[in-house]
Amino acid sequence: MAVIHASAVIAAPIEQVWDLVGDWPGISNWHPFVEKSELGDGPPAHTAGSTRICTLVNGAALTERQVERSDERFMYAYSITDGPMPMKSHKGVVQLHPVTDTGHTFVDWTITVEAEDEVLGTITAMFEEAIPLGLTALQTKLA
Numbered sequence: 001m002a003v004i005h006a007s008a009v010i011a012a013p014i015e016q017v018w019d020l021v022g023d024w025p026g027i028s029n030w031h032p033f034v035e036k037s038e039l040g041d042g043p044p045a046h047t048a049g050s051t052r053i054c055t056l057v058n059g060a061a062l063t064e065r066q067v068e069r070s071d072e073r074f075m076y077a078y079s080i081t082d083g084p085m086p087m088k089s090h091k092g093v094v095q096l097h098p099v100t101d102t103g104h105t106f107v108d109w110t111i112t113v114e115a116e117d118e119v120l121g122t123i124t125a126m127f128e129e130a131i132p133l134g135l136t137a138l139q140t141k142l143a
Contacts, residue, residue: 001114002124008135010105012142014098017105018074021094021138024066025052030141031134033057046071051081060084067091085123088114107135 010017020030024045028037033056040051040063048069054062062083069076074096080087090113097106111127113120 001112002120004111004124004127004131006131006135007106007108008139009099010107010138010142012105013103014074014096014105017096017142022071024050027054030137032137033130033133086115086119087123107138
């Protein structure tokens with residue numbers, strides 16, 4: 001098992017950051033690894049149980065299911081349910097917190113993944129690149 005964690009401060013109010021990050025099927029609007037994203041079958045976008053289909057810039061496709069969501073707490077948890085990576089389990093959590101003295105937003109992103117030992121390092125390295133890249137893109141987009 002591996003836990004990958006990254007965080008960043010975004011120079012924008014939490015509601016503005018959540019408008020972008022909390023738009024479940026809209027991850028392609030800000031994450032540079034995701035070329036296209038759309039809502040999958042099932043519940044509405046802002047509901048636990050909803051799915052999104054992401055096409056990555058390398059052409060790979062992922063299906064992700066939102067397993068928990070709280071607009072009041074500015075967080076969601078999700079799991080990759082289908083894709084090219086041979087994982088036993090995956091859970092990502094994105095949580096926003098207000099930085100009260102500046103009006104900025106602290107974004108905390110953690111992924112826990114289980115995979116066979118021979119592929120765990122490769123999968124971990126991919127997430128170790130993807131998460132900070134997404135956070136940097138958020139900083140740039142909302143600057």
